[in-house]
Amino acid sequence: xxxxxxxxxxxxxxxxxxxxxxxxxxxxxxxxxxxxxxxxxxxxxxxxxxxxxxxxxxxxxxxxxxxxxxxxxxxxxxxxxxxxxxxxxxxxxxxxxxxxxxxxxxxxxxxxxxxxxxxxxxxxxxxxxxxxxxxxxxxxxxxxxxxxxxxxxxxxxxxxxxxxxxxxxxxxxxxxx
Ligand SMILES: Cc1cc2nc3c(=O)[nH]c(=O)nc-3n(C[C@H](O)[C@H](O)[C@H](O)COP(=O)(O)OP(=O)(O)OC[C@H]3O[C@@H](n4cnc5c(N)ncnc54)[C@H](O)[C@@H]3O)c2cc1C
Numbered sequence: 001x002x003x004x005x006x007x008x009x010x011x012x013x014x015x016x017x018x019x020x021x022x023x024x025x026x027x028x029x030x031x032x033x034x035x036x037x038x039x040x041x042x043x044x045x046x047x048x049x050x051x052x053x054x055x056x057x058x059x060x061x062x063x064x065x066x067x068x069x070x071x072x073x074x075x076x077x078x079x080x081x082x083x084x085x086x087x088x089x090x091x092x093x094x095x096x097x098x099x100x101x102x103x104x105x106x107x108x109x110x111x112x113x114x115x116x117x118x119x120x121x122x123x124x125x126x127x128x129x130x131x132x133x134x135x136x137x138x139x140x141x142x143x144x145x146x147x148x149x150x151x152x153x154x155x156x157x158x159x160x161x162x163x164x165x166x167x168x169x170x171x172x173x174x175x176x177x
């Protein structure tokens with residue numbers, strides 16, 4: 001076996017084309033809230049710089065870092081604009097060996113409610129494929145094409161993929177003022 005370790009290069013073409021600035025190793029510059037400086041765009045993971053406790057702004061493409069950055073970016077985004085806080089419909093259930101979960105509106109429900117839905121589907125693995133036993137989870141996310149509001153998401157995956165645990169219930173209305 002020949003093992004060639006070629007390193008990691010951030011894939012930033014999309015953000016750079018949109019006007020984002022790059023820093024160490026060509027990674028996209030973000031602040032500590034993962035904001036890119038572009039309106040309404042937060043970024044996380046191997047494509048962005050890391051604010052290191054000791055080194056300052058550096059490039060640290062690690063899964064542990066990516067997870068934390070993703071949470072910060074997601075929460076920042078959700079708390080500012082997420083319309084699901086008071087109105088989403090969370091549900092999860094199991095049918096034989098399949099687990100399904102949903103939150104918010106499905107596409108036809110969004111259309112019936114007067115939105116202009118745009119839906120994106122993906123089928124990522126439940127964990128890194130380089131570890132054995134990875135299984136796909138089918139995910140559909142619907143937003144409003146006019147406003148960019150996130151409207152809902154549905155997931156289906158095999159039992160054991162923790163499909164039903166991948167959404168976080170929003171706090172009740174009384175605590176979201
Ligand atoms: C062999 C190996 C071992 C590692 N071990 C560790 C470790 O022990 N500890 C650690 O902390 N880190 C480890 N890492 C690093 C870690 O995996 C990455 O830092 C982390 O996965 C980066 O997360 P990310 O979300 O930025 O990118 P990724 O995890 O690469 O996710 C990017 C996703 O975007 C998808 N995608 C790409 N293009 C498109 C497109 N056009 N449209 C839609 N989707 C697209 C890809 O399919 C992929 O699912 C390891 C990496 C490798 C390769």
